[in-house]
Amino acid sequence: MSITHSKKSTTSPELTVDGNIATLRLCNPDYANRLSPADLKVIQSHIQTVNQNTDILVLRVLAEGKYFCSGYDISSLAADSAPSSIFFGETVDLLEQARPVTIAAINGGVYGGGTDLSLACDFRLGSTAANMFMPAAKLGLHFYPGGMVRYVTRLGLNQAKRLFLTAEKIDAAEMKEIGFLTELVEPEELNGRVEELTKLLASMAPLALLGIKKHLNLIARGQLDEVGIKQAVLHSEQSEDIKEGAAAWKEKRSAVFKGS
Structure with a gap:
């Protein structure tokens, strides 16, 4: 199964299913794959679809362009009708709780809530082009509960405090060192490694x-x-x-x- 993808006219996250493998693709590269409230609703619907299909064993999260995900579209918070960033957290909670095993293919920059989206996945394969930071404190935004739990349980309290409270940007090598990435490969190897891991997981009982x-x-x-x-x-x-x-x-x- 190939994970290459031609650019679509829509920027809404897309779901494709091939046998026991599902792929959720972020399709807004011009805006670093930020997620609007409408995008989050689509992702929730996609996760529900995946959970209801008992044949699916693996769900991959992929992204178009040079960024993986820049998190919540915070410009949405300016609208009175927009949901709180808590809604973003509730969506990521659903991803963590998804029935299949999940893989995030982190091809580039991952920021804010996008880092939590990554941590919600069971495997986080990263390219050496990846980097991350958590700007919540710098922006004046308190983070939601599920994401704080994921940071502490995946990375440990000391790293969670460092990344949240300093908004320090780190590169791919350090992301691997602190456990944010489960594997680190060269950019040209990422798709192939995702395929290998997908096939391995899909072959299990x-x-x-x-x-x-x-x-x-x-x-x-x-x-x-x-x-x-x-x-x-x-x-x-x-x-x-x-x-x-x-x-x-x-x-x-x-x-x-x-x-x-």
Whole structure:
């Protein structure tokens, strides 16, 4: 599956689905892929569509142009009818809670709420052209709760304080060093690496893949659902997939899972 894309006339985020892989694309490169309230509503609808399609195992978030995402279109806050930036946070919460495993392909600059959009994803593959900063304090805007939790749980309290309170800009190498990026590659390698990881994740047993992803995220927030995990363990032990996995292991072949 190729992740190259020709430029569209619309700037609204787009969703495409190919078998068990979904791709959410940010399509406003002329404005650094900033997200308006209307864009956020579209993203919420796309996530709902993905969650309802039980075949989908992987959701990738890609962006057109040289920026990944510059966050909330803060000019919207000037309009009396515009929702609070809390609405941005609620949208990102939905991405973190999305049923499939998520990958952010960070091709360039990522700023403000765009950094939180990235942190909501399970994997954050970055190009060496990437850089980031969090300008909330410099702009006079208090950040919303979900994003603050993601910063602390993904990066640690010290880095969260540094990035939020100083608005310091850091480059791709440091993004990798502090754990913002899970992988760092050269720009020309990013698409290929996203494809490799996508195929690897999509080949896993769905019950185990999606259940483990869900519970790891809950544990990171201090929410250990021990009963739910034990139920998931028992369910997997009685599944057809574990039989297929064991047979494939013995026969030294790739497993073909059905999610049952």
